[in-house]
Amino acid sequence: MHGAGRIKIVDVASEAGVSVTTVSHVLSGRRPVSATTRARVEDVIQRLGYQADPSARGLRTQRTRTLGLVVPDITNPFNTAIAAGMQEIALAHEYLTVVCEAPMDGPHLPAVIRQLVARRIDGIVVGRYGATRQDLDRITASGSKLVRLGGPLAPGLGDVVRAAETEGMYDLVSHLVGRGYRRIAYIGGARGVEPGEERFVGYRKALEAAGLPVHQELVAWTSFTREGGRAGATAVLTATEPPDAVVCANDLIAIGALDTARAAGLRVPDRVAITGYDDIEAASLVSPALTTVLNPAREIGRSAAQLLLDRLEGEGSGPAREIVLAHRLVPRESA
Amino acid sequence: MHGAGRIKIVDVASEAGVSVTTVSHVLSGRRPVSATTRARVEDVIQRLGYQADPSARGLRTQRTRTLGLVVPDITNPFNTAIAAGMQEIALAHEYLTVVCEAPMDGPHLPAVIRQLVARRIDGIVVGRYGATRQDLDRITASGSKLVRLGGPLAPGLGDVVRAAETEGMYDLVSHLVGRGYRRIAYIGGARGVEPGEERFVGYRKALEAAGLPVHQELVAWTSFTREGGRAGATAVLTATEPPDAVVCANDLIAIGALDTARAAGLRVPDRVAITGYDDIEAASLVSPALTTVLNPAREIGRSAAQLLLDRLEGEGSGPAREIVLAHRLVPRESA
DNA sequence: CAGGTTATGCAAAACGATTTGGAGAACGCG
DNA sequence: CGCGTTCTCCAAATCGTTTTGCATAACCTG
Numbered sequence: 001m002h003g004a005g006r007i008k009i010v011d012v013a014s015e016a017g018v019s020v021t022t023v024s025h026v027l028s029g030r031r032p033v034s035a036t037t038r039a040r041v042e043d044v045i046q047r048l049g050y051q052a053d054p055s056a057r058g059l060r061t062q063r064t065r066t067l068g069l070v071v072p073d074i075t076n077p078f079n080t081a082i083a084a085g086m087q088e089i090a091l092a093h094e095y096l097t098v099v100c101e102a103p104m105d106g107p108h109l110p111a112v113i114r115q116l117v118a119r120r121i122d123g124i125v126v127g128r129y130g131a132t133r134q135d136l137d138r139i140t141a142s143g144s145k146l147v148r149l150g151g152p153l154a155p156g157l158g159d160v161v162r163a164a165e166t167e168g169m170y171d172l173v174s175h176l177v178g179r180g181y182r183r184i185a186y187i188g189g190a191r192g193v194e195p196g197e198e199r200f201v202g203y204r205k206a207l208e209a210a211g212l213p214v215h216q217e218l219v220a221w222t223s224f225t226r227e228g229g230r231a232g233a234t235a236v237l238t239a240t241e242p243p244d245a246v247v248c249a250n251d252l253i254a255i256g257a258l259d260t261a262r263a264a265g266l267r268v269p270d271r272v273a274i275t276g277y278d279d280i281e282a283a284s285l286v287s288p289a290l291t292t293v294l295n296p297a298r299e300i301g302r303s304a305a306q307l308l309l310d311r312l313e314g315e316g317s318g319p320a321r322e323i324v325l326a327h328r329l330v331p332r333e334s335a
Numbered sequence: 336m337h338g339a340g341r342i343k344i345v346d347v348a349s350e351a352g353v354s355v356t357t358v359s360h361v362l363s364g365r366r367p368v369s370a371t372t373r374a375r376v377e378d379v380i381q382r383l384g385y386q387a388d389p390s391a392r393g394l395r396t397q398r399t400r401t402l403g404l405v406v407p408d409i410t411n412p413f414n415t416a417i418a419a420g421m422q423e424i425a426l427a428h429e430y431l432t433v434v435c436e437a438p439m440d441g442p443h444l445p446a447v448i449r450q451l452v453a454r455r456i457d458g459i460v461v462g463r464y465g466a467t468r469q470d471l472d473r474i475t476a477s478g479s480k481l482v483r484l485g486g487p488l489a490p491g492l493g494d495v496v497r498a499a500e501t502e503g504m505y506d507l508v509s510h511l512v513g514r515g516y517r518r519i520a521y522i523g524g525a526r527g528v529e530p531g532e533e534r535f536v537g538y539r540k541a542l543e544a545a546g547l548p549v550h551q552e553l554v555a556w557t558s559f560t561r562e563g564g565r566a567g568a569t570a571v572l573t574a575t576e577p578p579d580a581v582v583c584a585n586d587l588i589a590i591g592a593l594d595t596a597r598a599a600g601l602r603v604p605d606r607v608a609i610t611g612y613d614d615i616e617a618a619s620l621v622s623p624a625l626t627t628v629l630n631p632a633r634e635i636g637r638s639a640a641q642l643l644l645d646r647l648e649g650e651g652s653g654p655a656r657e658i659v660l661a662h663r664l665v666p667r668e669s670a
Numbered sequence: 671c672a673g674g675t676t677a678t679g680c681a682a683a684a685c686g687a688t689t690t691g692g693a694g695a696a697c698g699c700g
Numbered sequence: 701c702g703c704g705t706t707c708t709c710c711a712a713a714t715c716g717t718t719t720t721g722c723a724t725a726a727c728c729t730g
Contacts, residue, residue: 008716019680024718031719032677051453055399056716058390059685074422075415084409084436096454098433101419118386119431142341226620255620262622282617285561285590287597343686354710359688366689369708391686394715677726684719689712696707 007048016044027052058120062143066096067308068116069301070109071127074101077280078297079127082149085301086125093309095122110135117142123308125149125301128194133157145311147304150194153322159307160322161300165195168293168327169202169247170209172275175291175329176245177210181273184212185243187232187253189224196224196249199277203247218243222253229256237264237272244272245335251276251283254290258334273335288333296325342383351379362387393455397478401431402643403451404636405444406462409436412616413632414462417484420636421460428644430457445470452477458643460484460636463529468492480646482639485529488657494642495657496635500530503628503662504537504582505544507610510626510664511580512545516608519547520578522567522588524559531559531584534612538582553578557588564591572599572607579607580670586611586618589625593669608670623668631660 013020018037025031026041033041044050058064067090071079080099087097100116102108113135116124124139128150136157139146146158153160176184186203189196200219207214220235222228229248233256236246248254254276261268268274268288276283276292283290303323311318348355353372360366361376368376379385393399402425406414415434422432435451437443448470451459459474463485471492474481481493488495511519521538524531535554542549555570557563564583568591571581583589589611593603601607603623611618611627618625638658646653 009718010716020717021681021719022679025679028718031679034678037678053394053716054454055390055393055397056685057718059388059394059687059716060718062390062685064390074419075412077410077412080410080415083434087409087436091450096433096435096450098431099418100431101422115426115431119389252620259622281615282620285587285617286621287594344688345686355687356689356711357709360709363688366709367707372708388686391715392688394686394717395688397715671730673729675726675728678724680721680723682720685717687715689714691710691712693710694708696705698705699703700701 006053007050009050009052012041012044012048012050015048016041062120063122063312064120065094066098066119066121067305068121068124069097069099069127069304070102070112070116070124071099072102072104072129074099078278078295081297082125082127082301082304085298085303086305087301088298089302089305089309093313095305095309097305104129110138113138117144120144122312123147123305125304125308128162145308147307149300149304153320155320157320159311159320161303161307161325162322163295163300163325163327165198165327166202166205168329169199169277170206171202171327171329172277172291172293173203173206173247174210175331176247176273176275176335177206177212179335181245181335182212183215183218183241183243183245185215185218185236185239185246186220186249187229187236187246187257188219188221188249189228189253191221193224199249215239224250224252226252226256226259229253229258230260231256233257233260237261237266242272245275246272247275247277249277251278251280251290251292254292254334255282255286258286258288258290269333269335275335279330283330284332291332291335292330294328294330296327299325341388342385344385344387347376347379347383347385350383351376397455398457398647399455400429401433401454401456402640403456403459404432404434404462404639405437405447405451405459406434407437407439407464409434413613413630416632417460417462417636417639420633420638421640422636423633424637424640424644428648430640430644432640439464445473448473452479455479457647458482458640460639460643463497480643482642484635484639488655490655492655494646494655496638496642496660497657498630498635498660498662500533500662501537501540503664504534504612505541506537506662506664507612507626507628508538508541508582509545510666511582511608511610511670512541512547514670516580516670517547518550518553518576518578518580520550520553520571520574520581521555521584522564522571522581522592523554523556523584524563524588526556528559534584550574559585559587561587561591561594564588564593565595566591568592568595572596572601577607580610581607582610582612584612586613586615586625586627589627589669590617590621593621593623593625604668604670610670614665618665619667626667626670627665629663629665631662634660 083099090097102112123145125147150162217239220232222232276290279292279294418434425432437447458480460482485497552574555567557567611625614627614629
């Protein structure tokens with residue numbers, strides 16, 4: 001019924017003919033143990049399948065060997081790819097990863113952070129959204145290590161991992177220029193939303209570098225949805241001198257733009273090229289398949305976990321660090 | 336730095352002028368406490384923001400107040416929707432949810448299960464895939480509660496939650512019949528894979544019920560991919576007497592079938608209707624948008640968590656239970 | 671071989687909660 | 701008023717580790 005006789009460290013000790021102290025030391029390596037003793041103990045551990053009780057260990061060490069990830073939407077594949085990356089690194093170090101959903105609407109974030117802190121989660125990765133200074137402070141004040149996904153690098157707010165949005169868009173637009181496109185329009189999502197702004201900067205810089213002007217009538221701001229893409233595309237495609245390419249701030253917008261182009265009878269990419277950003281699954285499933293840019297989400301997760309583990313296993317303090325990861329261009333049919 | 340002075344139960348006790356025992360009792364309600372004392376203690380708890388240390392509590396109670404979900408692919412939105420549903424219920428009971436990825440290839444599953452069991456996770460939900468009897472036994476033997484997503488209801492193997500695949504497909508095909516389609520083809524994924532087989536049964540039964548024959552030349556078996564859909568559609572659409580509708584075992588197959596139809600110049604749904612199954616995000620993004628069936632993943636997660644909590648908080652034993660959830664037809668443009 | 675290191679292992683004290691056997695107070699009843 | 705019940709609350713034991721102060725044993729070094 002109730003796990004009958006789960007073996008404990010004293011069982012291992014007596015079976016191996018040593019004290020529990022010694023077993024603990026071969027486990028942690030905090031004090032030297034002779035090679036022969038160590039071998040005997042390890043053999044017994046193996047044979048009995050001993051695993052330290054995490055609660056007992058946690059009580060003593062004040063550590064849970066657990067990493068947390070907080071995201072606004074757990075069903076978004078980006079976020080889960082980040083989680084998968086974290087788990088990959090964490091499991092190798094015998095850490096568990098818990099991913100928590102804290103939707104943007106309402107005060108979910110503080111509540112979830114409180115939960116994680118109360119649980120003594122060793123390291124917490126906070127996704128990119130409205131985390132207040134107070135929320136983040138609560139994490140660091142509790143002794144948990146913090147990594148943010150994006151945002152400025154500030155002392156006392158943990159390390160940062162982010163993707164090179166600006167550079168990714170720069171590469172994409174340069175790619176289009178290289179393929180001969182000259183009048184390149186831009187459809188952005190809502191103004192002022194961080195990743196979107198950075199992408200727009202990349203767009204401007206790429207045009208600049210190619211000696212092309214930024215036509216005001218060729219940039220439209222809408223929302224990060226398919227509907228927004230439709231609206232933006234109508235605006236941009238009806239310009240007095242229409243564009244030969246439309247780059248969109250994300251894939252959903254691009255799919256909307258595809259709708260408008262199809263409705264208008266414009267063949268893609270022959271008459272007009274359309275590109276997305278993020279490489280969501282649907283990007284490769286629509287037709288023509290979208291040329292887009294891949295967000296290195298899994299790699300972001302790996303890096304974040306590694307940063308946390310460095311702080312936890314190695315020196316806890318030290319200056320805040322930032323890791324910037326490159327995006328990857330994914331050329332497909334739509335350009 | 337290190338959480339400075341986290342308050343413990345003795346702090347609460349002294350502040351409230353009672354013993355720690357009393358505080359514990361008002362927390363657990365295992366022994367009566369006078370109304371006035373209870374009020375005073377609860378007030379102090381509130382004011383000081385006391386939260387019991389989970390390790391200490393876990394050490395004593397042998398419980399972690401944590402639920403686990405094991406899935407083959409964490410980036411699959413189905414699986415994360417299940418996780419979201421679990422978390423919704425779990426959080427309300429102050430339980431945490433951890434979701435672990437154990438890919439199908441290789442012996443990941445036993446390793447992950449070992450991890451969870453070693454961590455004393457109170458309840459574990461195992462997704463639908465090759466879990467051996469031995470894997471599952473390890474869970475129940477450890478004292479953790481088990482819920483499986485699909486599979487037969489067997490004593491000693493925990494409770495089961497599953498979606499009504501057969502009925503879902505039955506409804507879909509009946510829907511087509513109701514709209515006047517008569518020669519309805521079927522493209523299945525690999526033979527012998529459980530959910531696929533059940534869906535095929537639903538297809539057969541629906542035709543039967545409508546008094547329509549199952550034409551052998553109108554059913555094709557391929558793989559659960561877009562490529563499979565293309566191949567299956569070519570086979571089925573070139574039958575001597577072509578179908579007026581093609582139902583596919585999942586959305587990816589349907590998207591592939593859409594490709595073939597488009598390539599052959601067959602307008603959808605005018606010349607031929609095409610339907611999917613699962614309602615992945617892309618189903619609504621392709622054009623024409625796919626008529627499909629929604630897998631109640633979030634609801635599955637909720638039910639699974641509820642089953643576990645029932646066992647954990649209420650009576651632990653009792654006969655194995657099974658919850659079957661209905662699918663929901665999502666009519667869109669492709670039919 | 672004396673004296674000083676270094677290796678090795680033990681016993682006991684934490685860690686912070688829950689739970690149990692009782693002690694003392696309050697109360698009802700004859 | 702005496703006695704038994706019921707309310708309250710307390711002190712102490714317990715959960716399974718890690719860690720620290722010591723006691724040996726083993727090993728150099730001159």
